Amino acid sequence: MLLRFIGNRVWQALPVVLIVAVGVFFLLEMAEGDAVDAYFATTGAGDAGLAAQLREQYGLADSIGTRFLTYMTRLATLDLGYSVAFSRPVTEVIASRLPVTLMLMGTSILVSGSLGVLLGGIASWRRGRPTDAGITVSALVFNAMPGFWLGLLGIILFAVKLRWLPLGGIGTIGADLSGLESLLDTVRHLVLPVMTLAITYLALYVRLMRAAMNEAADSGWALAARARGLPESKIVLRHMARPALLPVVTMLGLKAGAMLGGSVVIETVFAIPGLGRLSYEAVTQRDLPLLAAILLAGTLVVVIVNILIDLFYRKLDPRIADTTG
Amino acid sequence: MKGAEIVPLMRLSGLTVRYSAHRGIVDAVCGVDLDLMPGRVLSVIGESGSGKSTVLLALAGLLPSRARVSGSLLMDGGNGNLLADPSAHSNVTGRTVGMIFQNPGASLNPVLTVGDLIDEVVRVHRGLSKKEVRAETLSLMSRVGIGDAKSRAAAYPHQLSGGLKQRIAIAAALAGRPRLILADEPTTALDATVQAQILDLLLDLVDREKLGLLFVTHDIGVAGSISNEIAVMFNGRVVECGKAGDVTLAPKHSHTVALAAGALPLDLTVEQPKTSISALDDTAKTDNNREQYLKSATTPEPQGKDTQVQQAAKKTELVLSGITRVFKTGARKAVAADGVNLTVRSGETVALVGESGSGKTTLARIAIGLDRPDSGTVILDGQPLIDERGHMDRVTRSRVQMVFQDPLASFTPHRSIGKSIEVPLKIASDLTSRARRDRVLELLESVGLEKDHANRYPTALSGGQLQRAAIARALATDPDLLICDEPVASLDVSVRSQVLDLLTKLQNERGLGILFVSHDLGVVQWIADRTVVLYLGRVMEEGQGKAMWQTARHPYTRSLAAANPSATVPWRERPSVEQAKGEAAGSFAIPSGCRFHPRCRMAIAQCETTEPSLEQLEKGHFVACLRSGEQLDLG
Known part of the structure; x- marks a missing residue:
């Protein structure tokens, strides 16, 4: 039953991937200029003959129909092609950048989700008191700030003034660390970008969790649990918090795509060599194969995250498994 | 009743519960005294807002911290x-x-298995090892009559039927070995036959284990049937308290009289013409000062309906034939109706009776064109209600109208009552806006509301007033037929009687045909000219008049009647042979043959294979039972 569920979800994701693939092609087609124009723009020189030769070489001279067909058949055979901008196979370029983004996005989702659950739970527990107001208001303030600005503030405070954390990047260059030290180094580099990304989305989870906990506190089963003489800690954790997690988890899945989008900005601010920065580079260089692959990779990441979240959801709420089969 | 040697399980005296509200201090409960001995049942009865649930929460120590509680317990x-x-x-x-x-x-917490849920309570109260905890849970589950406890323990609440869920809740309540059970309307949400089983279980616990049971209910029938003593609450005070028989048979306080009068018990003995049921005392009503209106306006003899005259004037007939409706969710199919025939004519009230899942609401929706059958036809005066393209024209639509169960949910919250009643007029008539407003006021008057109510919003009206407004809205287009889906199920008994009287009065005035969906047999017996009993989407029995319940032949109909508690018959002395076994299989799994056979105490081998058809026994009396021809002696 579980395998069939996963199979179903992958099957449902296919049209999403297809639509994205077609969309990417035509969006880039609508943009002015191609990879050769972009190449000449950066080198600053070139002649018509070379341009024509390059276009011939990269298959850019064909008609739009032919190019679309080539593009789609390549995708169908999972041949992602050759990056014009990096002069390397696209898969290689992506493989070098994807793990960083996954790490950034994954930890951000975990941090904002768990922090949101914790703070929202506390806010609901202290409903109507200063703690509640403090949590709700500050989460909203952070939510109102643009991520890049929050990131810049973080850099100025923690990296420049206090010098607690590194400025940017994903590891100390040339430090040649290993084992635990290397891990710690990565963590130190991740703290600011992860917190920046997490905090911008935090308000959403805080408010959701707070509302769900308030509702759970008034629910029949919380009252019944009290009537059975259970200690307060059990009532709050098992009979209120567990059912209250459901809407938060749903929202985590829905926001996974937005977080991937947000990481483009964050990666640029913190100079992190991830998928986000790569897509910026691919757009500026009109590198169609690379950009298509990035978007496909992003779609896949979002689809996979959502499948994982749905699996977690089924674990949390037994009613779902029975109705969706 | 204050035994000298036996110590009372519970002695409550002078309980007062106070809330500070915006308007000042509100006494939810005021000076309540209650005593309960082991092995006895004390019922607290009252309408909504009487303070009966507050007393229960105070006894359990579960009132919110803002409540100020005084007294002694x-x-x-x-x-x-x-x-x-x-x-x-x-x-x-x-x-x-x-x-x-x-x-x-x-x-019950939806994300825990019921076994884990009970385990937790056992663990907290009983210091047992892990293995012993589960063993104790399983023994608790068998104690409350759950067979196959081991596999049931792994189920989640949503996988269990209502009756099983209530048994689990009882098992969890027993896990700490209490001596006193507080029950807050524990059977109100259950079907009649399941209610009977849960009452059996609770009384059995009281008898065998000498527990005390404090039973809070709005149903004087249940209270009179199961209790030793009854306390009647009104406006936060106990207005009458005494032996169950004394309270139900010879009520002293006017409010008890009103509760008993509004109760409409199912009458299985003598047939006697009933007069208007809302012969209510002024004290019975707190939220509606218009009850005087109805007292004077109600026709004294609902039986004396002059249907002949009405039918001569305007005869309408809605005929549903061979209605089948199956709902599909994924691979599962729920059968809501399976070849049902039903006719409603001007001036008559046809009741649709059945437990949850019997398909009565689906039929009501089909009868008004809100839903379409998979097969079968709905014909209004020779014309299909809905044409082939699924369209229902304005005139037809205005001729059949509906009144829903929950009046608050059936009004748009941000629209005034008057505006809501005006909507059907805008759609179905060409009246000017001034004429429409006049018509709205006229309609309000005809249902016993005042002009002023037109400008109020739904939340500002009481349940009874809102249901009147809903009836006024249904009458706006001057319909021939009214479909009422449990129109009084969410109302207090005193208000309920008035709404039923209103429906009868309007029927007499306008010659309305009424399709009345209800699970309450007493109400049905009072109002119906013809009664159709449904079980899992199929008609089991159809009979005429008030005598229908005395002459019922189908074992299912008889089990419904037997499950209906009567204030004057002690529960333990009730004949149990007619009780249905278990619970309905649910419309996803219709049993073979006669669909009632797994629960039937009279089933024979043939019932498992042959589906009985609806046969006429005598004029107007149809039964679908293979054994209907036999002379039955069920005691």
Whole structure:
């Protein structure tokens, strides 16, 4: 039953991937200029003959129909092609950048989700008191700030003034660390970008969790649990918090795509060599194969995250498994 | 009743519960005294807002902290006043006192298996090892009559039927070995046959284990049937308290009289013409000062309907034939109706009766064109209600109107009552806006509301007033037929009687045909000219008049009647042979042959294979039972 569920979800994701693939092609087609124009723009020189030769070489001279067909058949055979901008196979370029983004996005989702659950739970527990107001208001303030600005503030405070954390990047260059030290180094580099990304989305989870906990506190089963003489800690954790997690988890899945989008900005601010920065580079260089692959990779990441979240959801709420089969 | 040697399980005196509200201090409960002995049942009855649930929560120590509680509560021979000592009180909760609630679905945590849920309570109260905990849970489950406890323990609440869920809630309440059970309307949300089984279980616990049962209910029939003593609450006070028989047979306080008068018990003995049921005392109503209107306006003899005259004037006939409706969710199919024939004519009231899942609401929706059958036809005066393209024209639509169960949910919250009643007029008539407003006021008057109500919003009206407004809205287009889906199920008995009287009065005035969906047999017996009994989407029996329930032949109809508690018949003396076994299989799994056979006490081998057809026994009396021809002696 579980395998069939996963199979179903992958099957449902296919049209999403297809639509994205077609969309990417035509969006880039609508943009002015191609990879050769972009190449000449950066080198600053070139002649018509070379341009024509390059276009011939990269298959850019064909008609739009032919190019679309080539593009789609390549995708169908999972041949992602050759990056014009990096002069390397696209898969290689992506493989070098994807793990960083996954790490950034994954930890951000975990941090904002768990922090949101914790703070929202506390806010609901202290409903109507200063703690509640403090949590709700500050989460909203952070939510109102643009991520890049929050990131810049973080850099100025923690990296420049206090010098607690590194400025940017994903590891100390040339430090040649290993084992635990290397891990710690990565963590130190991740703290600011992860917190920046997490905090911008935090308000959403805080408010959701707070509302769900308030509702759970008034629910029949919380009252019944009290009537059975259970200690307060059990009532709050098992009979209120567990059912209250459901809407938060749903929202985590829905926001996974937005977080991937947000990481483009964050990666640029913190100079992190991830998928986000790569897509910026691919757009500026009109590198169609690379950009298509990035978007496909992003779609896949979002689809996979959502499948994982749905699996977690089924674990949390037994009613779902029975109705969706 | 205050035994000298036996210590009362619970002695409550002078309980007062106070809330500070915006308008000042509100006394929810005022000076309530209650005593309960082991092995006895005390019922607290009252309408909504009488304070009966507040008393129960105060006994369990579960009132919110903003409530100010005073009085004295002694429990199980202890000599400390629990109301004055919250920590001692919380030690008692779940141990000396177990509590069960109205809606078993809401009182069980949906994300825990029922076994884990009971385990947790056992663990907290009983210091047992891990293995012993589960063993104790399983023994508790068998104690409340759950067969196959081991596999049931792994189920989640949503996988269990309503009756099983309530049994689980009872098992969880018993886990701390309480001596006193507090029950807050524990059977109100259950079907009649399941209610009977849960009442059996509770009384059995009281008899065998000498537990005390404090039973809070709005249903004087249940209270009179199961209790030793009854306390009647009104406006936060106990207005009458005494032996169950005395309270139900010879009520002293006017409010008890009103409750008993509005109760409409199912009458299986003598046939006697009933007069207007809302012969209510002024004290019975707190929220509606218009009851005088109805007293004067109600026709004294609902039986004396002059249907002949009405039919001569305007004869309308809605014929549903061979209606089948199957709902598909994924691979599962729920059969809501399976070849049902039904006719409603001008001036008559046809009742659709059945337990939840019997398909009565689906039929009502089909009868008004809100839903379309998979097969079968709905014909209004020779014309299909809905044409082939699924369209229903304005005139037809205005001729059949509907009144829903929950009046508050059936009004748009931000639209005034007058505006809501005006909507159907805008659609179905060409009246000017001034004429429409006049018509709205006329309609309000005809249902016993005042002009002023037109400008109010739904939340500002009481349940009874809102249901009147809903009836006014249904009458706006001057329909020939009214479809009423449980129109009085959510109303207090005193208000309920008035709404039923209103429906009868309007029927007499306008010659309305009424399709009346209800699970309440007493109400149905009072109002119906013809009654159709449904079970899992199929008609089991159809009969005429009030005598239908005395002459019922189908075992299912008889089990419904037997499950209906009567205030004058003690529950333990009730004949149990007619009780249906178990619970309905659910419309996803219709049994073979006669669909009632797994629950039927009379089933023979043939019932498992042959589906009986609806046969006429005598004029107007149809039964679908293979054994209907036999002379039955069910005691």
